[in-house]
Amino acid sequence: MATLPLGLACVAAATRAAGHETLLLDLLTEESPIDRITQTITAFQPEVIGISVRNIDDQQSAEPRFLLEPIKEIINVCKSLTPVPVVLGGAGYSIFPVRVLQYLGADFGVHGEGEYVFPALLDKLRNNEKVSTIPGLVILGKPSFIPLTEKPDMDSFPLPDSNLWLPPFLHEEERWMPVQTRRGCPMQCSYCSTSSIEGRITRKRSIAMVMKWLAHWQAAGFRNFFFVDNTFNLPLQYAKDLCRQILTELQEPLSWRCIIYPKVVDEELADLMAKSGCKQVALGFESGSNTILKSMGKGFSTADVRRVASILGEKGIARLGFLLLGGPGETKHTALESMQFADSLELEAMKITIGIRIYPKTKLAEMAWEHGIIGAEEDLLVPRFYLVPDLAEWLQETVQEWMASRPHWMK
Secondary structure, eight states: OOOOOHHHHHHHHHHHHTTOOOOOOOGGGOSSHHHHHHHHHHHHOOSOEEEEOOOSBOOOSSSOOBOHHHHHHHHHHHHHHOOSOEEEESHHHHHSHHHHHHHHTOSEEEOSOHHHHHHHHHHHHHTTOOOTTSTTEEETTOSOOOOOOOOOOGGGSOOOOHHHHOOTTGGGSOOOEEEOOEEOOOOOOTTOOHHHHHOSSOEEOOHHHHHHHHHHHHHTTOOEEEEOOSOTTSSHHHHHHHHHHHHHHOSSOOEEEEEEOSSSOOHHHHHHHHHTTEEEEEEEEEOSOHHHHHHTTOSOOHHHHHHHHHHHHHTTOEEEEEEEESOTTOOHHHHHHHHHHHHHTTOSEEEEEESEEOOTTSHHHHHHHHTTSSOTTOOOOSOOEEOOGGGHHHHHHHHHHHHHTOTTEEO
């Protein structure tokens, strides 16, 4: 699935709404990003440059790709062309706000809600005012910053229009328009970085605003939508109400996919999802062993996963499952148990990941230090993985063997 820069576009829309002229470059669509940057800076003469850092690495334990070096090159090019401040933001950046700013050498960083912090920074810079008082703003050379504790109403943030961010070739092949209805996740999975990015409190857009977004893109000719919320079915009633509105308000049927927390799903929600156009769900159950699920801090059991997978399958919704193998407490027995469980669900597709990326300020990081996987001094910016040493080779070989007879399984 092609990645569209929804987060970057939302920040640009909020910046424009605050009275600033904006220009957005999606470098993923550029054959020669450096040339494009050079041409744009020369022509546009920006007063501030913002760069969204979506990922730190590719999360592959065998041969991980560290993704910050190309961004460092981009920053160096920007600084060679203009003395204006360079500001970092994005999901990947927010996991390591101080360290990434130091590593890349930008001037400022935005931790959290870019729609709120970035325009506030621009206003301060324009008025020659002190910027260190802005919550969520990280300043190069300072080891700490004021956390952004205020969580603005999501409806107060404007959504981007098509002129701001869509690549010209978007209609040339099947594309899935991203939709974010919620931010924050109350779950406490041991390895997850979402709370560092969005917080633990779930905040919702009004369903009316979500419907306006869907209707806008439907009128523009789009039919495929991807709800990128971490847990589409939480809260349950919100999900049901949204599906009902899609059914009753939109002129044409949609085709959509989402991410499901594999517990809080009932027959009514599954039926509403299917009738409103849901074609595929991602089921991140991560393990088929109740022992490992408990170690991961999951709030569900294998019985919950089986029930949810069955309900969705009966409604004709395709299911993509995920396994994370090799984490704390994993043994050959629990790994085989997980693969046998995943096989028994008869899902349409399975994604297998060996080794779990360790992020700072997570329970997994604590466990990795206690178990001697990482040192106390490691900042974890360069990717480190929790993978039980004695299982590494065996897992690689065993997963390959299982995949050989299961073409719908992938790594």
